[in-house]
Amino acid sequence: GENVEQHPSTLSVQEGDSAVIKCTYSDSASNYFPWYKQELGKGPQLIIDIRSNVGEKKDQRIAVTLNKTAKHFSLHITETQPEDSAVYFCAASTNNAGNMLTFGGGTRLMVKP
Amino acid sequence: DAGVIQSPRHEVTEMGQEVTLRCKPISGHNSLFWYRQTMMRGLELLIYFNNNVPIDDSGMPEDRFSAKMPNASFSTLKIQPSEPRDSAVYFCASNDRVRGYTFGSGTRLTVV
Numbered sequence: 001g002e003n004v005e006q007h008p009s010t011l012s013v014q015e016g017d018s019a020v021i022k023c024t025y026s027d028s029a030s031n032y033f034p035w036y037k038q039e040l041g042k043g044p045q046l047i048i049d050i051r052s053n054v055g056e057k058k059d060q061r062i063a064v065t066l067n068k069t070a071k072h073f074s075l076h077i078t079e080t081q082p083e084d085s086a087v088y089f090c091a092a093s094t095n096n097a098g099n100m101l102t103f104g105g106g107t108r109l110m111v112k113p
Numbered sequence: 114d115a116g117v118i119q120s121p122r123h124e125v126t127e128m129g130q131e132v133t134l135r136c137k138p139i140s141g142h143n144s145l146f147w148y149r150q151t152m153m154r155g156l157e158l159l160i161y162f163n164n165n166v167p168i169d170d171s172g173m174p175e176d177r178f179s180a181k182m183p184n185a186s187f188s189t190l191k192i193q194p195s196e197p198r199d200s201a202v203y204f205c206a207s208n209d210r211v212r213g214y215t216f217g218s219g220t221r222l223t224v225v
Contacts (some may be wrong), residue, residue: 034213042218042219043206043217045211046214093213095210100169103155
């Protein structure tokens, strides 16, 4: 089955700096890669996703890149703000519709003001 | 759209008692997932349903756990008897097969 590794497990940055979280996956058939943000006391929320026919996607200060050959994908947050502090999860699915997601272990991002 | 609704938000129970967690998925979503989240193990998939039918329950820890989805708008996760090691946050999520899951706010279960 699919295995998703996520690094780093914790990341501390200064407000205004960029943050990058990286994930690798094992199943070359995976074709859908969402990212979730989980704030304290809440459920994970989808913030951005990318499909295997696209190499990069941006939404304001966040972007995701996908390298299918290397089987890795990354989340980039620019101009970080304290409200970006949360746990971020990557995930992968072999079903283009996003069923049966396999999650990474999570990254705790702390943005220091 | 009220999103995925879970109840209760918090549950404290004594070891050996039965616990029932409830979930109302988003209307029109035909897949429903139950996850358990702990510091040690992260997000673990327990079971998922497609069109109210259980598809994969290989993540259910043991026979003390059971899940049902009697109709498209309701699902339960039951633990009987509960044990302290069941303490965790339990999430329900639903999916419309277009984008990733929508998670509920979770139920924090404490078994003492």
